[in-house]
Amino acid sequence: MKKLVKRIKIMMFTSLAVFSLSAQSQTKQTAAVLNIDSHVGETNSVQMGNIVRLELMKLNYFNVIDKYDAEYLIQKNQLQIDKCFGRMCLVEVGKVLQVDKMIGGSFETIEKNIVVNLTLVDIKTGTVEKTFSKEYLSLDKELRVVAELSLKQLLGIAIDEKLLNTVTNENNFPNRISEQEDILKLNGPRFGMAFFTGQTANRFQAPRSEGGYNGAYPGVWQFGYQFEKQYLNTGDVQVLFEFIPMVNGLDQGMFNPSFTILHGIRSNNTGLEFAFGPTLRFIKKSATQPVLDSNGKLYASSDFVFAFGRSFKSGRMNIPVNLFVVPNKNGTRFGFSFGFNVSNIKKK
Numbered sequence: 001m002k003k004l005v006k007r008i009k010i011m012m013f014t015s016l017a018v019f020s021l022s023a024q025s026q027t028k029q030t031a032a033v034l035n036i037d038s039h040v041g042e043t044n045s046v047q048m049g050n051i052v053r054l055e056l057m058k059l060n061y062f063n064v065i066d067k068y069d070a071e072y073l074i075q076k077n078q079l080q081i082d083k084c085f086g087r088m089c090l091v092e093v094g095k096v097l098q099v100d101k102m103i104g105g106s107f108e109t110i111e112k113n114i115v116v117n118l119t120l121v122d123i124k125t126g127t128v129e130k131t132f133s134k135e136y137l138s139l140d141k142e143l144r145v146v147a148e149l150s151l152k153q154l155l156g157i158a159i160d161e162k163l164l165n166t167v168t169n170e171n172n173f174p175n176r177i178s179e180q181e182d183i184l185k186l187n188g189p190r191f192g193m194a195f196f197t198g199q200t201a202n203r204f205q206a207p208r209s210e211g212g213y214n215g216a217y218p219g220v221w222q223f224g225y226q227f228e229k230q231y232l233n234t235g236d237v238q239v240l241f242e243f244i245p246m247v248n249g250l251d252q253g254m255f256n257p258s259f260t261i262l263h264g265i266r267s268n269n270t271g272l273e274f275a276f277g278p279t280l281r282f283i284k285k286s287a288t289q290p291v292l293d294s295n296g297k298l299y300a301s302s303d304f305v306f307a308f309g310r311s312f313k314s315g316r317m318n319i320p321v322n323l324f325v326v327p328n329k330n331g332t333r334f335g336f337s338f339g340f341n342v343s344n345i346k347k348k
Contacts, residue, residue, distance in 0.1 A: 029100035031062035032070055034093065037085045037106035040114055041140040045082075048107055048143070052118075055147040056103065061155055065099055073097055087121055087128055094123035101129070103154075107146075112138045112236075116150045130154055136167050170234065183233060184268045186311060186320045188341030190226050190244060195219040198331025203292040204252075211286060211293035213252065219335070220249040220256065226339065228264075240264050242275060257282055260305055271311035271320075279305045279326065291330055303328055316342050 033056055038048035050067070057064045074081055077096050084093060090102040105118035113135045120130040132154040136146050145167060152159045196204060196218040206212025224246030232239040242264055248256040264275030280302050286293035309322030319340050326333040 028061075028063050030065060030098075031056065031101040031103060032065040032094065032097050032099045033103050034070070034081050034084050034090070036104065037108075039106075039108040040143065041109070043107075043140070043143060051143055052103065052105075052147050052151065055144060055151055058148070059151060059155070059157065061157065062101060065097055070097055087119065087126075090119075090121045091123055091126045094121065099123060103151075105132075107143070109138060110135075114138055114143075114146060116146060118150055118154045120154055134168075137170055139167060142167055183230065183238060184266060184271060184311060184318065185228070185230075186318055186339070186341060187226060187228055188318075188320075188339045189223070190246065190337045190339040191221075191223045192322075192335055192337030193219055193221050194248065194333050194335035196331050196333055198328075199291050200328070200331030200333070202331075203294075208294055211291075211295050213254075213294055216252050220254065221251045222246050222248040222258075222335075222337070224258075233268075236267060236269055238266050238268060240266065242277075248281070262305065262307060271313070271318075273307075273309055273311070273320075273322070275305075275307045277305060279303050303333070318342075 033049055033053040035045040036048040036052050038045045040048070043051075053064060053067060056062065073096055074093065079093055079096060081089075081093060084090065085104050085106065087104075090104050094102040100123060102121045102123060103118060104121065105116065108115050108117075114137070115135050116133065118132045119128055121127070122129045132150060134150060134153070136142075139146070145163065149159055149164055149167070151157075201218035203211060204213050204216045204218040208214050224244055227243040228240050229243075230238050230240040240263075242260075242262040244260040244262070246258050246260070248254070248258060258279055258281035260277065260279040262275040262277040264273055266273040280300060282298055283301050284293055284296040285291065285299045285301070286296045303326045305324055305326050307322050307324035309320060311318050311320040313319070317340060319338065321336070321338045323336050324334065
């Protein structure tokens, strides 16, 4: 008897739950999303419509008509929806789809920001029920987040203010170095030439008996490799460390290794860069005078480098070109360097 009563209770509870869900489903209005006008990166109107439709379905606010059902009815009635973004077209298609609401709008890049416009159209009255407009940071990889926040604000659903702040306030957008595809990375070989002035230039041209290099040209070729590590990125500007070991002077019969550490600021969009930092090199110097001396002993010598330049692109190849200056009381050193690498685009 107890088992029978228990079974009856379970059946009653199950029936009540099913009835409740059915009633809830019947009271929920239906809605459809067609193409959303898109001028953001490589995302077209069909893809943007799919993004908005998916985010609307996740909100569980409307009974959203399936895109395949919508396509079937649209093709059956020979409707053209490629440019169906305005109220009149949305109302016409909404009647065919037999839904209560239609959502349309646009996503557009304006002055490096994404401007979102969404419209909620009531099919029964044929009027615009609600509109929503807002600017977001230009974050092509965050379109689903932007769509979710925009829909919630259009429909009056509570949003995560902290999340909204990260996609609208540039100062609060988190560091996403590992997630972005457009970060300019310039690891690779470096070649160039350094020129000398002042006493250093004189030592190159002095005879060897005086510690010079028998009329050598006051400049040396150099080659090496640049390693770099980005530690801060805001999308357009990155801040990084650059580590550059080099060998100098082989063209003049010298072996002059150096190691430079630069702190750089670089634009991901233009490739412009400014950097500065210490450089350490090993040169032969006189024990009595801190000047270059071909007959002297090998000493470590440190200086400070200021450099600026720009990276040029050819397809996936980056070609960085830099100018540098190293002030020194015995003679300023200045020159140029260039290199190359091939961009490796990382997917999320």
